[in-house]
Amino acid sequence: xxxxxxxxxxxxxxxxxxxxxxxxxxxxxxxxxxxxxxxxxxxxxxxxxxxxxxxxxxxxxxxxxxxxxxxxxxxxxxxxxxxxxxxxxxxxxxxxxxxxxxxxxxxxxxxxxxxxxxxxxxxxxxxxxxxxxxxxxxxxxxxxxxxxxxxxxxxxxxxxxxxxxxxxxxxxxxxxxxxxxxxxxxxxxxxxxxxxxxxxxxxxxxxxxxxxx
Amino acid sequence: xxxxxxxxxxxxxxxxxxxxxxxxxxxxxxxxxxxxxxxxxxxxxxxxxxxxxxxxxxxxxxxxxxxxxxxxxxxxxxxxxxxxxxxxxxxxxxxxxxxxxxxxxxxxxxxxxxxxxxxxxxxxxxxxxxxxxxxxxxxxxxxxxxxxxxxxxxxxxxxxxxxxxxxxxxxxxxxxxxxxxxxxxxxxxxxxxxxxxxxxxxxxxxxxxxxxx
DNA sequence: CGCCCCCGCAAACATACGTTTGAAACATAT
DNA sequence: ATATGTTTCAAACGTATGTTTGCGGGGGCG
Numbered sequence: 001x002x003x004x005x006x007x008x009x010x011x012x013x014x015x016x017x018x019x020x021x022x023x024x025x026x027x028x029x030x031x032x033x034x035x036x037x038x039x040x041x042x043x044x045x046x047x048x049x050x051x052x053x054x055x056x057x058x059x060x061x062x063x064x065x066x067x068x069x070x071x072x073x074x075x076x077x078x079x080x081x082x083x084x085x086x087x088x089x090x091x092x093x094x095x096x097x098x099x100x101x102x103x104x105x106x107x108x109x110x111x112x113x114x115x116x117x118x119x120x121x122x123x124x125x126x127x128x129x130x131x132x133x134x135x136x137x138x139x140x141x142x143x144x145x146x147x148x149x150x151x152x153x154x155x156x157x158x159x160x161x162x163x164x165x166x167x168x169x170x171x172x173x174x175x176x177x178x179x180x181x182x183x184x185x186x187x188x189x190x191x192x193x194x195x196x197x198x199x200x201x202x203x204x205x206x207x208x209x210x211x212x213x
Numbered sequence: 214x215x216x217x218x219x220x221x222x223x224x225x226x227x228x229x230x231x232x233x234x235x236x237x238x239x240x241x242x243x244x245x246x247x248x249x250x251x252x253x254x255x256x257x258x259x260x261x262x263x264x265x266x267x268x269x270x271x272x273x274x275x276x277x278x279x280x281x282x283x284x285x286x287x288x289x290x291x292x293x294x295x296x297x298x299x300x301x302x303x304x305x306x307x308x309x310x311x312x313x314x315x316x317x318x319x320x321x322x323x324x325x326x327x328x329x330x331x332x333x334x335x336x337x338x339x340x341x342x343x344x345x346x347x348x349x350x351x352x353x354x355x356x357x358x359x360x361x362x363x364x365x366x367x368x369x370x371x372x373x374x375x376x377x378x379x380x381x382x383x384x385x386x387x388x389x390x391x392x393x394x395x396x397x398x399x400x401x402x403x404x405x406x407x408x409x410x411x412x413x414x415x416x417x418x419x420x421x422x423x424x425x426x
Numbered sequence: 427c428g429c430c431c432c433c434g435c436a437a438a439c440a441t442a443c444g445t446t447t448g449a450a451a452c453a454t455a456t
Numbered sequence: 457a458t459a460t461g462t463t464t465c466a467a468a469c470g471t472a473t474g475t476t477t478g479c480g481g482g483g484g485c486g
């Protein structure tokens with residue numbers, strides 16, 4: 001990863017190891033030894049393991065949410081309308097996630113895995129933290145999705161949004177083994193974009209069924 | 214839980230605690246103390262924690278796969294055809310899962326959470342074990358799904374199946390908090406069946422888009 | 427009875443973990 | 457050059473984990 005100081009090296013390695021093995025299964029010792037820093041550095045710079053985990057999420061999510069909000073603003077201003085189509089919206093999210101990490105295209109996938117882990121976290125500490133920290137952007141997204149599928153009652157749309165979220169997170173979260181299986185079964189190697197190209201219509205179809213227009 | 218011996222009590226408690234907190238986060242001591250058995254009983258009866266985890270899956274999955282296979286056979290014989298509709302198939306899976314645990318309706322959901330955890334497992338030991346143990350039933354399901362949506366290329370269907378699986382597992386895996394949010398946002402309490410009733414059309418729509426007939 | 431085998435139990439064992447400590451190294455500014 | 461605040465380091469601490477051990481009880485059988 002990048003070449004800067006101890007803090008960044010810890011964050012880089014932690015992000016990768018957490019995504020590979022989960023939070024509980026990743027020890028601070030494995031992080032610090034791979035990062036080439038002293039064990040005590042984590043507690044010195046972050047305070048605790050829990051704080052490290054939050055810092056990993058923060059480093060990705062804060063710029064991402066800012067960029068996404070800006071992209072939505074821009075798009076709304078361009079079209080002059082007050083709402084976006086479902087495809088526009090989904091593509092916007094996917095594009096900002098990709099463009100924000102142009103140097104390392106795999107990072108978006110890695111991070112989707114982290115979000116999947118956060119959702120499956122037992123006590124939900126992380127879920128609550130993320131909801132309180134980035135709830136605004138998330139609520140805005142939810143509102144836009146609801147407007148993009150008129151005629152679908154809000155409660156129904158709430159569930160559909162989570163179904164869609166499940167598809168995305170689950171797939172991107174276990175992408176590597178899935179791509180290996182697909183390659184073994186169907187011969188040709190699949191690219192990441194192929195999967196996204198298939199994923200977006202799938203969730204669109206599910207989200208908008210029964211909607212007017 | 215049932216009233217039988219030590220082994221069953223361990224399995225009952227382990228199933229529940231694993232679903233609540235994950236495998237790594239659940240200690241043998243928490244299992245044995247809640248089950249009211251001695252700590253050493255786990256290693257005595259199962260050999261290791263890993264073997265316990267596999268036993269939990271086996272106790273649920275072996276009867277389930279057998280019942281599902283039988284149900285599919287029966288349905289195929291009834292209709293006289295060689296394939297089933299997508300709705301038939303999905304309903305069949307849901308129904309056997311529910312009917313097999315009529316005494317404890319929540320168990321199917323609990324177990325979906327376990328499957329979700331197994332999928333997110335780091336090294337994939339569990340994934341491999343389940344694939345080798347229950348691969349036959351799984352392959353048959355996959356084949357039937359493919360036949361139910363003619364005109365969709367196999368590779369495309371492979372991915373859509375995993376998208377659908379993601380919706381189901383993700384949703385049922387985190388059902389409790391989701392239902393709480395839904396209740397807070399929309400007032401009336403949602404039943405489990407309501408969610409399933411919404412989930413099935415969602416995945417059907419995504420699975421069959423672009424299919425002939 | 428005496429033997430054996432299965433099971434339950436308290437205790438100990440070894441290991442891995444997150445965290446803390448105190449001193450050394452470093453940088454920076456006066 | 458001295459002093460001050462920050463960062464790094466090796467080592468230790470306390471705790472929790474999975475696993476093993478050795479003893480004891482109880483039921484079936486010769």
